[in-house]
Amino acid sequence: MTDTAVADAAKPPFPEQQQQVPGKTAQMAPVPDHGEESYRGHGRLHGKAAIITGGDSGIGRAVAIAFAREGADVLVSYLCEDEDAAETRKWVEKAGQKCALAAGDISDPEHCREVVKTAVSEFGKVDILVNNAAHQMSFENLEDIPDEEWQQTFATNIHAMFYLAKAALPHMGEGGSIINTASINSDKPNPSLLPYATTKGAIQNFTAGLAQLLADKKVRVNCVAPGPVWTPLIPATMPKDTVAEFGKDYPIGRPAQPAELAPPYVMLASDEASYISGATVAVTGGKPMI
Ligand code: NAD
Secondary structure, eight states: OOHHHHHHTTOSSOOOOOOOTTOOGGGSSSOOOOSTTTOOOOSTTTTOEEEEETTTSHHHHHHHHHHHHTTOEEEEEESSOHHHHHHHHHHHHHTTOOEEEEESOTTSHHHHHHHHHHHHHHHSSOSEEEEOOOOOOOOSSGGGSOHHHHHHHHIIIIIHHHHHHHHHGGGOOTTOEEEEEOOGGGTSOOGGGHHHHHHHHHHHHHHHHHHHHTGGGTOEEEEEEEOOBOSTHHHHHSOHHHHHTTTTTSTTSSOBOGGGTHHHHHHHHSGGGTTOOSOEEEEOTTOOOO
């Protein structure tokens, strides 16, 4: 298949489908493309060590595959999707790199510190921290959102970024890179994703502030803001009719494949991005983020 054919394989309308949170890659129709057959590395992350939260599936898996093919060892943090994590590990090891797995809930600060400890004991350092995991759920009315849901969304999506960054910093040398996954929702909140969209606004602000705070340590901090991407998060958290038409209302007319998100993460992680910090890279299929 050509690259265009791979991208077009994720074009709405999608078959009717719904999953339980947190979603499984193998149950998706069509199964997403993470660059397994297409991503070619050029040694741009040679010798580096990375932590990727949510690295088992979706965007995180595509980033793990790309990082490994660019020469980085990878720790994959994930909630509980062991099958998906094993699949990501298979691809990282196939690229000739080390892969550590860390299952558990990053809304727990102690677990965040454990994730960093594991990476340091496996790789001896942390060069790249990709804060990519997130929780979302759809609600039509404010009164339908339980307090616990609000708190869980913040604990997973933004508080964990703070705990992970704080724990990783002492192990990051000059040239370190922190990359946070924001969203089109950082700028254009979808009202049916109120808790999630609010955290995505916070993530963009956190990125901009932390970039300034860490500049003198020569650690760069940026975020990638995806538009719609065909990942397990979608059938696990959105209504069936939204899933069927997912991405249709974007100028390109379809969601991204996870593989189409990997290049900005590689660029921001690499030394080539030495003057890029505090930035938001929008990957939004033609919908402007200004
Ligand atoms: P995904 O379902 O593949 O990944 C979500 C990941 O988050 C999973 O790997 C899961 O294990 C992890 N996770 C969730 N709760 C966790 C917890 N409490 N502890 C540890 N890990 C937890 O979906 P994805 O779309 O690839 O999501 C990756 C990032 O992309 C998220 O930050 C998401 O907000 C963002 N994003 C996705 C889209 C989209 O359309 N898919 C759009 C904009 C932004």
